Amino acid sequence: MRLTQAQREQFDRDGYLFFPGLFTPAEARTLVAAVPALYARREAFNVREKDSDTVRTNFAAHLYSAPFARLARHPRMVQPVTELLDEEVYMHQFKINGKMAFEGDVWQWHQDYGTWLNDDLMPTERAMNVAVFLDDVNEYNGPLMFIPGSHRKGVVEARHDLTTTSYPLWTIDDGVIAKLVERAGGKEGGIVSPKGPAGSMIVFHSCLVHASSSNLSPWNRVSVYLSLCAVSNHIRRCKRPEYIAHRDFTPIACLPDDCLTKDYPVDLPWRDGMPASALATSSDPLAQIRMAA
Ligand code: SIN
Numbered sequence: 001m002r003l004t005q006a007q008r009e010q011f012d013r014d015g016y017l018f019f020p021g022l023f024t025p026a027e028a029r030t031l032v033a034a035v036p037a038l039y040a041r042r043e044a045f046n047v048r049e050k051d052s053d054t055v056r057t058n059f060a061a062h063l064y065s066a067p068f069a070r071l072a073r074h075p076r077m078v079q080p081v082t083e084l085l086d087e088e089v090y091m092h093q094f095k096i097n098g099k100m101a102f103e104g105d106v107w108q109w110h111q112d113y114g115t116w117l118n119d120d121l122m123p124t125e126r127a128m129n130v131a132v133f134l135d136d137v138n139e140y141n142g143p144l145m146f147i148p149g150s151h152r153k154g155v156v157e158a159r160h161d162l163t164t165t166s167y168p169l170w171t172i173d174d175g176v177i178a179k180l181v182e183r184a185g186g187k188e189g190g191i192v193s194p195k196g197p198a199g200s201m202i203v204f205h206s207c208l209v210h211a212s213s214s215n216l217s218p219w220n221r222v223s224v225y226l227s228l229c230a231v232s233n234h235i236r237r238c239k240r241p242e243y244i245a246h247r248d249f250t251p252i253a254c255l256p257d258d259c260l261t262k263d264y265p266v267d268l269p270w271r272d273g274m275p276a277s278a279l280a281t282s283s284d285p286l287a288q289i290r291m292a293a
């Protein structure tokens with residue numbers, strides 16, 4: 001999938017690109033079908049919501065689930081990022097966010113690069129997210145919200161929020177958000193939320209400010225996020241466990257475009273469980289706890 005010049009300009013201006021219905025319903029179904037078994041596992045890689053047993057985020061499924069291992073190598077997800085960064089990419093983070101019906105909690109306003117810089121010592125913002133919807137996303141089930149153009153501010157001041165939700169995040173104060181929204185057009189386009197059918201995809205800049213509210217609707221909003229980082233920009237610290245911030249900087253080799261509907265063989269290194277080394281962490285920037293073989 002080659003991006004057009006107009007798409008590149010749109011990305012530079014707004015900080016994201018939206019591709020409604022990029023994956024077919026049949027492709028989305030192969031992924032949705034695999035989610036309940038992953039969420040049922042009692043493992044550290046399933047982070048549950050603060051006040052319930054519902055899974056908020058499942059991490060690193062591409063290392064132990066064949067459908068998600070194929071998605072992690074899908075050219076429709078990986079190639080636009082390789083093109084925009086003009087470099088090969090590796091998987092920095094892989095997550096399946098539940099935002100389940102009635103239970104899915106908020107994601108506070110943040111930039112992903114804020115966390116990747118502060119926690120993982122990722123040198124620059126040359127990384128980005130690609131999200132694919134596994135359920136239809138509408139205005140009621142907690143769609144992602146973006147402040148268009150906010151990526152051009154670079155890294156904005158953030159605070160480490162350890163209490164609002166079950167997942168620690170570097171979040172941005174309300175006053176800063178109000179100014180960014182005003183600058184982006186206030187009530188006329190200062191916040192946007194791409195909505196569409198299951199299979200829709202969003203590519204967004206690592207400095208784009210985003211959030212989502214809770215899901216009070218009866219509809220799940222499961223989405224998968226690939227955080228892809230330019231290989232030369234790999235993280236320099238392993239302060240977070242490996243299932244959250246990966247330590248294997250090998251460039252992703254894509255599979256053919258039909259890889260969600262054909263059983264191409266994929267390596268599943270954590271098929272029989274997560275290695276103990278994946279839980280080891282260090283605050284020392286120089287420590288290389290485990291570079292994957
Ligand atoms: C994220 O910002 O990483 C997730 C937001 C969401 O799933 O709504």
Ligand code: MN
Pocket residue numbers: 110111112210
């Ligand atoms: Mn985020």
